[in-house]
């Protein structure tokens with residue numbers, strides 16, 4: 510099992526959970542672009558005291574080239590999806606052990622684009638979380654309501670159901686080994702943002718839900734915000750543990766700025 514280094518005391522504020530900034534590149538970049546981008550990001554970040562954890566999450570075909578650049582740095586690697594199967598006749602799938610083999614430490618699971626476009630269910634998400642943990646990958650589990658659900662006042666019900674179903678029977682010894690990303694679907698790729706106090710409210714809701722599942726250690730688990738995060742709009746209520754960044758992570762300058770805003 511991977512153990513995280515996420516409980517260092519940082520700065521003067523005795524903050525126990527290290528901030529985490531995750532770059533979800535989605536289905537973008539070819540190998541040469543990915544290499545150039547990563548080299549330039551490493552150059553930008555190497556002069557910063559990296560007090561935050563930074564994870565790059567490129568498409569599968571780019572994982573090895575990105576890992577080649579970051580392997581001796583503090584920057585970590587993640588995958589955008591993972592199979593719940595370990596090996597065998599599952600054409601087109603990538604197992605968690607294949608991901609750790611290529612240098613991954615993290616896997617995004619249940620992203621709304623996979624739920625909405627590819628029909629991924631909470632039950633599939635649960636199996637992927639289980640197989641990832643077994644292989645030593647840290648799942649970043651995405652939850653969030655659609656605009657329609659929000660307008661009908663069902664956001665909390667939906668988030669509760671997503672979390673309770675996908676974490677059913679999941680055992681967690683170390684709170685660093687699972688991260689929740691609150692990503693309101695209506696904010697992803699739209700330029701729309703919730704107000705910071707709304708993010709704080711959902712943060713508290715999610716913390717209560719995971720508290721009923723994992724007990725005391727839930728207060729040390731990290732909850733990220735994702736949805737149109739840019740360098741102009743970075744959610745900074747003190748409790749938010751970082752961001753899952755899509756579009757804006759494709760620009761090394763913007764992404765560096767976000768790492769700095771998070772305390773990098």
Ligand code: PEP
Pocket residue numbers: 533692696697698699735736737738753754755756757
């Ligand atoms: C995402 O892909 O998880 C995301 C939040 O995308 P964007 O930042 O582009 O809204």
